[in-house]
Amino acid sequence: MTPFRSRSRLPRTLVVRLDSAGDVLLAGPAVRAVTAGSSYTALLCGPQGAAAGRMLPGADDVLTYDAPWVGLEPPPVTRTATRRLMGTLTAGRFDRALVLVSYHQSPLPIALLLRLAGIGWIAADSEDYPGALLDLRNRRAPHRHEVLAALDLARAAGYALPPGDDGGLRVTPPPRTTHLTGPEPYIVVHPGAAVPARAWTPGRAARAVAALSAEGYRVVVTGGRAERELTARVAGRYALDLGGATDLPQLAGVLAGARAVVAGNTGPAHLAAAVGTPVVSLFAPVVPAERWAPYGVPHVLLGDRHAACADTRARRCPVPGHPCLDGIGDAEVLAAVAALTDDPADQGEQTERGAAV
Numbered sequence: 001m002t003p004f005r006s007r008s009r010l011p012r013t014l015v016v017r018l019d020s021a022g023d024v025l026l027a028g029p030a031v032r033a034v035t036a037g038s039s040y041t042a043l044l045c046g047p048q049g050a051a052a053g054r055m056l057p058g059a060d061d062v063l064t065y066d067a068p069w070v071g072l073e074p075p076p077v078t079r080t081a082t083r084r085l086m087g088t089l090t091a092g093r094f095d096r097a098l099v100l101v102s103y104h105q106s107p108l109p110i111a112l113l114l115r116l117a118g119i120g121w122i123a124a125d126s127e128d129y130p131g132a133l134l135d136l137r138n139r140r141a142p143h144r145h146e147v148l149a150a151l152d153l154a155r156a157a158g159y160a161l162p163p164g165d166d167g168g169l170r171v172t173p174p175p176r177t178t179h180l181t182g183p184e185p186y187i188v189v190h191p192g193a194a195v196p197a198r199a200w201t202p203g204r205a206a207r208a209v210a211a212l213s214a215e216g217y218r219v220v221v222t223g224g225r226a227e228r229e230l231t232a233r234v235a236g237r238y239a240l241d242l243g244g245a246t247d248l249p250q251l252a253g254v255l256a257g258a259r260a261v262v263a264g265n266t267g268p269a270h271l272a273a274a275v276g277t278p279v280v281s282l283f284a285p286v287v288p289a290e291r292w293a294p295y296g297v298p299h300v301l302l303g304d305r306h307a308a309c310a311d312t313r314a315r316r317c318p319v320p321g322h323p324c325l326d327g328i329g330d331a332e333v334l335a336a337v338a339a340l341t342d343d344p345a346d347q348g349e350q351t352e353r354g355a356a357v
Contacts, residue, residue: 011095013038013159014119015059016110017045018070019102020194021248022267023146024049024056025274026295027100029167030150032058034098036162042092044110046070048194051248052267055171063088069109072194072315082113089117098157099124100150103140103291104313108133123157125149143288147295168296169274174252180242181254186218187337188255188272190263191234192227197309197317198284199264204326205234208262211330212337213238222246222254222268259341262333264325265292273297278340280333284317284324285310300336302328 013034017027024045035041035058042061045053048071053062065085068077075081097119099107107124111133114122123136130137138156140149151167154160161167189209193199200208212219219239223231231243246254251268255261256275263269264282272279272294279294283303288311293301307324309317317324 010037010039012040012093013042014063014089014092014094014097014114015041015043016097016099016107016114017043017049017053018065018067018110019046020048020071020267021052022270022292023102024052025169025171025267025270026146026292027150028056028169028171028274029147029161029165030098030100030154030159031056032165032170033151033154033159033161035059036165037159038096042094044089052171052271055249055252057170057172063092067110070105085113086117089114089119094119096121096157097123098153098159100153101125102146103144103149123153125153143290145293145295146291149291166296169270171252171271171274172249174249174256174275177246177250177253177257180245180250181220181240181257184218185259186220186240186257187212187341188220188222188258188261188263188277189234189239190222190261190266190268192223192230193264193266195266195286195315197286197314197322198266198282200282200325201322202230202233204322204328206236208330208333209234209236210238211334212262215334217337220254220258222251260337262337265289269294273299280336280340282325282328286312286314298340300339302332302336 015031015034017024040060043053043059044063047066050064066075068074097114101107106128107126111122121135125138125140138153191205209219221231221235221239221241223243225244228243231241235241252275255272255277258277260278261272262280269279278298281294281299281301283289283301285305286309304324308319
């Protein structure tokens with residue numbers, strides 16, 4: 001029996017996911033399960049994931065903490081930031097917490113702070129011995145997709161998805177963006193990624209956009225404000241450049257209106273899945289596709305899964321020429337887009353190139 005079943009009220013629960021926007025989106029089904037079994041649910045995110053957290057159905061509040069052990073540019077450890085977090089957590093009067101981490105991460109640093117803030121029951125997947133930091137030390141099933149691993153932890157903690165919830169990715173309805181894209185059908189190419197090893201090089205992305213345009217597809221290129229130079233180069237004279245023109249909800253709207261999205265293993269690929277758009281996933285094998293492939297939508301995985309960089313978690317490609325992704329031919333890209341946009345029988349199923357999710 002889980003600790004809250006004997007209570008007369010449902011618990012106030014904190015869900016922790018301190019990583020990027022894509023990781024937070026993958027936590028969405030687990031957040032909905034927790035919400036169904038809680039009187040109040042807050043989500044604690046890192047600064048890169050907070051905007052995605054605010055788009056998840058179910059969370060009553062989104063708190064932000066820039067953890068010194070997470071992120072590509074972690075902040076220094078300071079007493080001021082730690083005390084601020086402790087004050088926020090204490091004020092939240094949480095009964096329970098679920099700490100969601102990827103398979104290679106430890107939940108114990110944040111579990112220590114949650115415990116010091118007075119949260120009396122904490123659950124997480126942990127390979128490391130947790131001592132008194134966890135009340136539920138869950139063991140992740142091998143080769144589990146991140147979405148399913150998070151749901152497994154929620155279930156072990158006593159939280160289940162509500163009736164009728166299929167467990168897919170979901171965000172609140174995005175705004176209409178036809179004023180940005182125009183009304184004609186289009187394909188999105190998202191060339192950037194926070195981790196360069198997980199995306200095409202700019203020249204290769206530009207050639208793919210030209211090939212798609214030559215095949216008759218209208219192409220929209222998306223990217224953040226810091227990626228305007230990249231998107232301008234990739235779009236060239238062949239595509240509509242929306243680099244820097246959207247915030248995250250607007251990007252969701254652009255992706256929702258697309259026939260398909262071509263992107264690396266990065267947040268927008270998961271955002272596309274959350275709005276139900278098929279994904280051509282340029283998947284560098286630096287992390288395993290079985291854990292981070294697009295979830296719950298038709299998709300095609302492209303890339304050399306057996307390249308020398310496999311499972312290295314490298315941020316920059318360690319192999320000259322970036323062959324795992326830049327070696328993907330235009331014919332493969334065109335075939336993948338055609339498979340996801342032209343054949344109604346493919347809807348709801350992955351193609352032969354896809355990996356099981």
